[in-house]
Amino acid sequence: MERQLGTEIVKRGMAQMQKGGVIMDVVNAEQARIAEASGAVAVMALERVPSDIRAAGGVARMADPRIVEEVMNAVTIPVMAKARIGHIVEARVLEAMGVDYIDESEVLTPADEEFHLLKSDFTVPFVCGCRDLGEAARRIGEGASMLRTKGEPGTGNIVEAVRHMRKVQAQVRKVTLMSDDELMTEAKNLGAPYEILKQIKAAGKLPVVNFAAGGVATPADAALMMELGADGVFVGSGIFKSESPEKFASAIVQATTYYNDYELIGKLSKELGTPMKGIEISKLNQEERMQERGW
Amino acid sequence: MKKIKIGVLGLQGAIQEHINQIEMLGCFGVIIKNPEQLEEVDGLILPGGESTAIRKLIDRYGFFDPLKQFSSNHKPIFGTCAGMVLVAKELSESQDSHLGLIDICVKRNAFGRQKESFEAELTVKGIKTSYPAVFIRAPYIERANENIEILATYDNQIVAAKQNHILVSSFHPELTGDTRFLQLFVDMVKESLKTTVN
Numbered sequence: 001m002e003r004q005l006g007t008e009i010v011k012r013g014m015a016q017m018q019k020g021g022v023i024m025d026v027v028n029a030e031q032a033r034i035a036e037a038s039g040a041v042a043v044m045a046l047e048r049v050p051s052d053i054r055a056a057g058g059v060a061r062m063a064d065p066r067i068v069e070e071v072m073n074a075v076t077i078p079v080m081a082k083a084r085i086g087h088i089v090e091a092r093v094l095e096a097m098g099v100d101y102i103d104e105s106e107v108l109t110p111a112d113e114e115f116h117l118l119k120s121d122f123t124v125p126f127v128c129g130c131r132d133l134g135e136a137a138r139r140i141g142e143g144a145s146m147l148r149t150k151g152e153p154g155t156g157n158i159v160e161a162v163r164h165m166r167k168v169q170a171q172v173r174k175v176t177l178m179s180d181d182e183l184m185t186e187a188k189n190l191g192a193p194y195e196i197l198k199q200i201k202a203a204g205k206l207p208v209v210n211f212a213a214g215g216v217a218t219p220a221d222a223a224l225m226m227e228l229g230a231d232g233v234f235v236g237s238g239i240f241k242s243e244s245p246e247k248f249a250s251a252i253v254q255a256t257t258y259y260n261d262y263e264l265i266g267k268l269s270k271e272l273g274t275p276m277k278g279i280e281i282s283k284l285n286q287e288e289r290m291q292e293r294g295w
Numbered sequence: 296m297k298k299i300k301i302g303v304l305g306l307q308g309a310i311q312e313h314i315n316q317i318e319m320l321g322c323f324g325v326i327i328k329n330p331e332q333l334e335e336v337d338g339l340i341l342p343g344g345e346s347t348a349i350r351k352l353i354d355r356y357g358f359f360d361p362l363k364q365f366s367s368n369h370k371p372i373f374g375t376c377a378g379m380v381l382v383a384k385e386l387s388e389s390q391d392s393h394l395g396l397i398d399i400c401v402k403r404n405a406f407g408r409q410k411e412s413f414e415a416e417l418t419v420k421g422i423k424t425s426y427p428a429v430f431i432r433a434p435y436i437e438r439a440n441e442n443i444e445i446l447a448t449y450d451n452q453i454v455a456a457k458q459n460h461i462l463v464s465s466f467h468p469e470l471t472g473d474t475r476f477l478q479l480f481v482d483m484v485k486e487s488l489k490t491t492v493n
Contacts, residue, residue, distance in 0.1 A: 002415065002416075003413040003414075003415050004413055004414045004415065005410065005412070005413050006410065006412075007412065007414050009414060009429055009470055009471070010412045010413060010414055010429060010430075010431060013309075013412075013429055013431050013467060013470045014409055014412060014431050014432070016309045016312060016343075016470065017308055017309055017343050017344050017345065017377070017431060017432075018344075018345070019307070019308060019309060019310070019311075019344070020305075020306070020307040020310065020344070021307045021308075021344070021345060022306065036347060037351075038351070039347070039348045039351035040348065041307060041344070041345040041348045042345070063455055076347065076403060076404065077347055077348070077407065078345075078408075095410065097408075098407075098408045098410060099408075100408055100409035100410075100432070101409065114320065123410045123417075124409060125409065170476055176438050253348070253351070253352075254355065255354060257306055257307060257328075257352055258328070278454070294360075
């Protein structure tokens with residue numbers, strides 16, 4: 001009858017319960033309540049949404065614990081929070097506060113330019129970003145219990161999210177069909193742990209849930225990511241930087257559930273008002289691109 | 296004999312995991328995305344997920360009355376975790392209840408937040424050896440009416456129960472490779488098909 005905390009099944013299982021849902025970025029209790037009322041499966045408590053992080057510049061760190069606490073007290077759905085890549089102490093602080101999931105996130109300024117957190121050491125589960133299967137498998141190897149394709153956060157431009165989701169899906173399919181004797185070279189080429197690739201080949205899919213993130217601004221964007229094989233969607237700036245957050249939030253939730261009901265998505269997209277203003281990716285300087293952070 | 300068809304409410308949550316287990320037991324699994332599909336299944340699983348999110352979608356897509364009707368027809372329903380919250384008559388801490396199909400009072404997130412989520416071996420009535428249960432931000436049954444058959448407890452809290460055609464569990468049978476708990480539900484569905492035929 002002994003209780004085993006933080007096991008792989010418990011950490012990965014938590015993400016499985018989020019499948020088919022929308023996780024929304026919020027910066028205060030009021031936004032968290034709007035997200036919950038709209039049907040979000042979880043909220044990400046932040047000091048600033050990614051588009052404001054871009055605008056503000058400087059070093060982006062873990063949110064003020066007061067904000068995280070305020071959000072945790074405001075809603076009954078799970079609360080996630082972001083720690084900087086490799087910042088062991090920010091992650092431990094968030095774990096001690098009792099957040100339900102930590103995002104080791106490239107949206108914040110990395111604390112370590114060489115190493116990620118050893119996430120298997122923690123009781124709290126982690127989600128990490130990826131752009132391809134090598135990155136995905138390295139994060140799983142470190143103990144990530146959930147993945148999200150990175151996209152380009154805070155741009156309202158879906159193109160990078162699509163690129164990353166297609167890439168991961170295509171590489172999973174390739175590995176699945178590969179013969180056993182080709183797998184080690186593939187592991188070398190991808191920079192992926194061999195054991196993780198073996199698991200992916202055997203199962204025909206990633207061993208953890210993979211959401212889409214970074215650029216979702218409309219119900220149609222969310223549905224597109226589901227169509228491409230995402231297990232669910234993170235929406236950052238897309239909701240609270242739109243003209244009517246309640247409407248956008250609710251429409252994005254519905255479009256995620258019924259992603260192949262195009263008539264419905266058409267209806268949902270009517271009279272939503274203006275979505276967040278987007279950024280053309282080629283207008284970003286190299287150092288403004290968040291997706292390259294992570295190793 | 297006709298293959299048994301079991302539906303899984305397909306709005307949000309761990310849906311495919313249940314379908315996989317249903318099929319491992321030789322039944323036919325159907326993801327229910329529209330209320331009309333309820334007519335084609337012999338039993339229904341309300342999966343784990345976020346109960347608040349699932350409830351919003353139940354209302355918005357006209358599932359509320361058809362689900363009540365499904366239960367009124369005595370067709371078996373199995374609620375896991377969020378699904379248990381959805382079928383309870385009462386929720387503690389004065390929240391409004393949802394479908395109200397079984398005489399239990401459920402406390403949400405009763406074991407704590409995610410870092411308190413756990414695995415434990417349980418003794419379950421109807422399962423011979425110990426059963427590996429996975430609890431994720433799990434609810435438990437705070438109070439149960441005397442007509443409720445208690446199937447399992449953990450730390451003196453009720454974590455699995457049954458009343459007539461309704462089965463509930465705080466834990467997630469679909470996350471393990473152990474199909475014995477789902478078998479209890481499949482047996483209920485078989486039993487209900489027998490009585491409808493007679």
